[in-house]
Amino acid sequence: MDFRDHLRKIIHVDMDAFYASVEQLDDPSLKGKALAVGGSSKRGVVAAASYEARKYGVKSAMSGRQAARLCPHLIFVRPRFERYKEISQQIRKIFFEYTDLVEPLSLDEAYLDVTVNKFNFPSATILAREIREKIKAKTGLNASAGISINKFIAKVASDINKPNGQKTIPPEDVIDFLEQLDIRKFYGVGKVTQDKMYRLGIFTGADLKLKTLDYLQEHFGKSGLHYYNVVRGIHLSEVKTTRIRKSLGAERTFSENISSEIYMLEKLEDIAEEVERRLKNSRVAGKTITLKLKYSDFSVQTRSKTLKLFIASKALIMEETKALLYQEPIKDSIRLLGISLSNLNTEQPKSVKKPSIPKEEQLKLPF
Known part of the structure; x- marks a missing residue:
């Protein structure tokens, strides 16, 4: 198989520090300052960080307490997801001006x-370049982009000239690009x-390419074929215009750790109500329910159960959640609780048929 048999022109657009940039856009007093969306100096988790904060090592998914230690003058703001969704919709309208083959990955990339x-x-x-300029003109925000022959390389490329830049492979x-690429960058x-590959002497794409398919499958199982193909420029995943939701849930981080199971049930009632609302809005139900517990030491435990029937009501969600909570003793005080439903009753849509490109013309197409 040759990657030239599957040439496409894929653009990966990624907004620069999206949540933080929206906050700086809407409040000019925050421009140029170290900013974290979500979390606080005491509790919670950072959802996004401005580039000014990233210079201090602050990043998403980091605890607010750790972020404050790294950057004492860090400003915390509450997330405004409705506002982020509003701008995301404006950006997607721009995408559809150019193609109907758009696959959103999140609010800030596609x-x-x-x-x-x-x-x-x-x-x-x-x-x-034109799409990025339109996004800037319409929203006032910067976007970066990667352009190449498949989704994998385009996504890697979009990170090379961030912020407010683009890279074409x-x-x-x-x-040559894949052979020089650090193995950490591979999807x-x-x-x-990464640590396992390092132990096997695989540090770059060139090192990976030296390994046979049998060797990679022996050490990495089913993923071996993916690694074997992708380092040769072969990544057949098409741009999917409809992404199937695999799970739906909600969670809460508490201002103070809780240890009482009765108090936990009160909090879970609120979470279950939110899950029910989201299920109804999405018109889905699920068979597998999962209870997530994050302890005071930040360790995470999940407890799951798969049911015979689909559920979506708060009453049934709470009935199963309560059983999961009492399934075994709580080992420590709790800082976060979450409920999610997976194994949803969504059907796989038919894939969009891609326009074919005559093979003999592929390498002549300008990028």
Whole structure:
């Protein structure tokens, strides 16, 4: 298989520090300052950090307490998700001006397949620049972009010239780019896999490419084939215009740790009500219910049960959640509780058929 058999023109657009940038946009007094959205100096988790805060090591998913230690003058603001959704919708409208093949990954990033676009324009690089300029003009926010032959490389490329930049990896540069790429940048390589690869002497794409398919499958199981293909520029995942939700839930972090199971049940009642609301809004139900507990030492435990029937009502959610809570003793005080439903009653949509490109013309297409 040759990556040239599957050439597409994919743009990955990623907003720069989206939540924090929206807050700085709406409140000019925050511009140029170290800012964290979510969390606080005492509790909670940082949802996003401005670039000024990132210089101090502050990043998303970090505890507010740790962020405050790293950056004592850090400003914490409460997230405003409705506002973020409003701007995200404006950005997506811009995407659809160019192509109907748009796959949102979150509020602040998406893949666009512009192989065949609404302007019949040949250069994905110029289209990406124009899209970023429109986003800036419409919202006042900066976006970065990566452009290449598949989703994997485009996503990696979008991070290279951040913030407010873009990077194109044309077909003729794909193999050299992948061989020089740090293994940590490869999709599907988390911290555990990274450490394992390091132990096996795999530090770059070139090192990975030296390994046979049998070797990679022996050490990494089913993921071995993915690693074998992707380092050769082969990533067949199409831009999916409809993403199937796999789970739905809600969670709460408390201002003070709680240890009473009765008090936990009170909090879970509120969480279950929120889950019910989200299920109804999404018109889905689920069979697998999961209770998430984060202890005072930040360790996380999950307890799950798969039911015979789909559920969506607060009453049934609480009935199962209560059973999970009492399934075994609570080992310590709790700082966070969460409830989620998975194994949802959603159907897999038919994939969108991609426009074909004559193979003999592929390498002639300008990027």
